[in-house]
Amino acid sequence: MRNLVWAALPAMMLGACGGESATPANETAAAAVPAAFPVGEWEVSSTVERIASTDGSTPAVSAKQGDKATRKACVANADELSKLFADEGADCKVTTTYARQGRINTAYQCKRSGGLTTPTVNGRYTADTLDVTVDTASMLSGTGDYSMSTKVTGKRLGDCSAGGATPAAG
Numbered sequence: 001m002r003n004l005v006w007a008a009l010p011a012m013m014l015g016a017c018g019g020e021s022a023t024p025a026n027e028t029a030a031a032a033v034p035a036a037f038p039v040g041e042w043e044v045s046s047t048v049e050r051i052a053s054t055d056g057s058t059p060a061v062s063a064k065q066g067d068k069a070t071r072k073a074c075v076a077n078a079d080e081l082s083k084l085f086a087d088e089g090a091d092c093k094v095t096t097t098y099a100r101q102g103r104i105n106t107a108y109q110c111k112r113s114g115g116l117t118t119p120t121v122n123g124r125y126t127a128d129t130l131d132v133t134v135d136t137a138s139m140l141s142g143t144g145d146y147s148m149s150t151k152v153t154g155k156r157l158g159d160c161s162a163g164g165a166t167p168a169a170g
Contacts (some may be wrong), residue, residue: 001145003049005055009159010163012090024106024111025051031122032127033101033102033125033126033127034102034126034127035100035101036078036099036100037075037078037081037099037100037104037125038125038127038128038156038158039075039076039077040074040075040083040155040156040157040158040159040160041072041073041074041156041157041158041159041160041161042072042073042074042075042130042154042155042156043069043070043071043072043154043157044070044072044073044130044151044152044153045048045068045069045070045083045152045154046068046069046070046134046150046151046152047066047067047068047150047151048063048064048066048067048068048149048150049065049067049133049149049150049151050065050147050148050149051063051064051065051125051146051147051148052146052147052148053144053146054137054138054145054146054147055143055144055145055146057143057144057145058143058144059138059144059145059146059148060114060138060140060142060144060145060146061138061144061146063148068167071088072157074160074161075160076160078097078099078106079094079097081097081099081104081106081121082094082106082108082110082119084152084154085108085119085121085132085134085152086108086110086117086118087105087110090110090111090112090117091110091111092109092119093108093109093110094106094107094108094109095107095108095109095118099125100108102124102125102126103123103124103125104121104122104123104124104125104132105120105121105122106121107119107120107121107122108120112138113144113163114140114141114144115138115139115140115141116138116139116140117136117137117138117139118136118138118139119135119136120134120135120136121133121134121152123152127156128155128156129153129154129155129156130152130153130154130155130167131152131153131154132151132152132153133149133150133152134149134150134152134155135147135148135149136148136149157167159162
């Protein structure tokens, strides 16, 4: 009997430490994720992780593996997310948008000289950060088709400034 008491003692001591518990970590994390993508001014940093030819020729893109860039953009609604993920100034049409409950899955069709690119964005966001991968494929009228994967992280800076996007330093 004495051995049974000694064996149960650690479990009883741990149980007595319970008392009032703090908010569980998963509830705190859930509270930090807004239902809709947080609009406002964002600063995003990107790194090209991979570029590959899809037609056996030299990829018709100026980016190189390892290239880094930073920019700021004002996002007023989920249909403007391409400002964060597509080439600056690109003429993009949204083909799918899902940006809810901390999850982003969007796709675009962007016009470019000689054809189209189709960036697809997958990742997560919180009230003030985002972390996504952008996979882009090209469909060009000539040679140079490519696929590219870019890692993008970002932080929400606040409400949009009066002038909209602010050029990033660098």
